[in-house]
Amino acid sequence: MAEGTKSLRDELGPYFGEYGGRYVPESLIAALDELDAAYQAAKTDPVFQAELAELHRTYTGRPSIITEVPRFGEHAGGARIILKREDLNHTGSHKINNVLGQALVARRLGKTRLIAETGAGQHGVATATAAALFGMECVVYMGEVDTVRQALNVARMRLLGATVIPVTTGSRTLKDAINDALRDWVASVDTTHYVLGTVAGPHPFPVMVRDFHKIIGEEARAQVLELTGALPDAVTACVGGGSNAMGIFHAFLDDSSVALYGYEAAGEGHLTEHHAATITRGRPGVLHGARSYLLQDEDGQTIESHSISAGLDYPGVGPEHAWLADIGRATYLPITDDEAMQALRLLSRTEGIIPAIESAHALAGTIKLGRELGPESTILVNLSGRGDKDMETAGKYFDILDADALAEEDRGPIDGAER
């Protein structure tokens, strides 16, 4: 970092440039202030930090490893590709990093009930897991569309003792699940903590969630340095709300030689009407408590997003990403459903690692980037989650399910589950 240059790693909110803030009903302000105070105290409290570190060591499975993937790299212009294996965390994705942190804060605040929104179900599963671990009540809001395409995760949450509420308003996906979680929270703040699952929402969520995930980049930066003796040329991640991307970007923000790439879901194509490419196609506005980029019509009505990946199917994005995009520190590019699915299959076949469809967007972007940067380059990819939850979608996409299995399924998932 050049002398006299302000570090990009010190952003404390509530604003990132002109983004962020608190656009919520007054009823929530006291709870957000209380949360902010508790989080600020926890941040500098060695007891809290030790508790979280111990949980990560003995429960999450941190540090997560890095894996070099040369056979995959051959398809990415021969670039040296290194995966940060957040898929190996307990519960199968990066989401647990944030959830354990927030659950500890909630416990300090004396809250006995956790609520969460979820898209892919990974954040819901992580929250249900923390609630089970801490003996708390748990309610997860999930868009009805997502309860179908991520049915396995619904079962996981219920098995963990959580109540899953299918949300039937609006687009019936992640955005509407957040609306219902906020409505619940307005009426329950005395006993309830809202475990927001990404770096969006009103302050302090964007900074707090980022801070709980920045361990990803801190570990990976040291691991890559040790492995290669140098910093990577680029760091890549998929961007839904942006938590795994902020988590891996943060440690590299002041390393000006390291390019940062976030890959948004372009669905059927970012020039069609069916995509979730918020920074690529959106413009600044207010949604879910913060000012950031969002997909919206002329009247400021949110436009429904589309992606094969439930975890990226969101018309907003965290305010810190909006700011990083505007100042040019990070670049955000669209990846279509098909590009992601091809990358999912490629990593599976070349390396024996089945990624989540969300993470496959980062892989698809990395293939293009590697071809641009060439064989001398090193690219660090955040493999944010594993693909187990996506087997039904992938099975149908590649037509690799047996006809019998499909016929069985046509009788309906509910019957099927009860048999």
Add this chain to the structure above:
Amino acid sequence: MSRVADVIAARKGEGSGALVGYLPVGFPDLATSIEAAIALAENGVDVLELGLPYSDPVMDGVVIQQATQQALANGFRLRDGFEAVAAITARVSTPVLLMTYWNPVLQFGVDRFADELVAAGGAGLITPDLIPDEAAEWLATSERTGLDRVFLAAPSSTKARLEQAVERSRGFVYAVSTMGITGARSDVDNAARGLVSRLREAGATSACVGLGISTPEQVHEVLGYADGAIVGSLLVKALADGGVDAVAAAASYLATGK
């Protein structure tokens, strides 16, 4: 300075208080929503609160969500809001506030929105997801145009925040009766009484209570300590179930509580 505050003060002068009635624009269609609002004004409602349908209404319960979603599905556009205000103010003298989430105003342009509202004869805005802390642009625009700005106060608000809400609001302060969202409730929280008394200590001369009010008895009880009672979901439900006649009947029944 504020027609809304004047109307509320006048009702107080008569020994009662104001009945504030909410309906969304464009539900079940634009023309009917205009007729329904006029019916409110002609049946004892003192201040009209017209809601602009929005895709992500986090302060609203199921009844209002369903109505505003239907309005959006029918093709509601922001300009319909100004058209409704103009049509209503042309026929009744009851002041009309728009209740709107912030992003539509932001995208329309705060200044342009305010100018259109003034031209239509509107009195101001109620902004459920805009706190005074984030409202610099709206504060300046409302000063320029003289429009009312109604901010919310909650049972959980600190003294300093109540003082800020009172100082920044014009027309009235919207006292949220309960920690929750819109929708009828069998009892209006005791929290409302406590909140209004704290608002008085913070200097409020015009405080209206909303959320959960749906009977003349509740209107009467609230007007015993507050300056106005705001009713929404019950009126929306009446409109959905029985059309304009049912809304008129519901309003005049509620007004017996004044």
